């Protein structure tokens with residue numbers, strides 16, 4: 001009899017615990033969904049539309065850059081951090097000694113938001129003095145928002161591409177703090193270079209590849225050893241990833 005009672009009691013307890021977890025997860029997801037509606041949902045839909053327009057060549061890359069950066073500047077940062085679940089993404093983040101690490105970003109499942117999008121979403125994270133090493137892009141556009149920390153940021157236009165070199169022109173040199181945005185395309189500010197100024201630093205990236213139906217490419221370049229090419233231009237040699245990371249992945253003092 002006693003055993004029977006204990007069993008019954010155990011069953012009841014298990015049921016209660018399960019119900020509790022079910023209720024809690026239901027409550028959390030509903031609370032989350034309602035707290036990100038409607039601002040972040042609307043924002044994500046607009047982002048999706050702009051990216052679709054670029055993919056279908058309805059808008060030029062420079063306009064895409066303007067519009068995505070405008071969206072980046074519109075959304076309240078706490079709202080975006082919640083939307084991408086930044087806390088979970090960065091929990092136990094593996095910071096490399098050289099360069100950066102990335103994590104794919106998922107948007108929550110919400111009405112009217114396709115699960116598969118034409119754009120790639122990632123966060124880039126790094127320790128102080130580490131860098132998103134200087135590189136240019138082909139058939140690619142991307143936009144970047146500083147989520148945490150601060151960066152020394154430099155951009156260059158790609159004036160011409162040669163076999164082993166990129167001919168580049170400096171366009172932006174600034175300190176990019178939380179909420180600061182930037183972007184690249186074949187037409188404008190094609191080369192970027194971020195160095196983390198703070199203990200840790202993160203960007204949120206929206207990336208479009210294989211634009212115009214052509215395979216994308218990335219060229220790491222040796223800007224520090226670049227030669228002056230007249231009219232403010234620099235001829236910078238292309239580098240393989242390993243060499244580039246060794247030279248630019250971590251600040252050497």
Ligand SMILES: [Fe+2]
Pocket residue numbers: 135137142184192
């Ligand atoms: Fe890039």
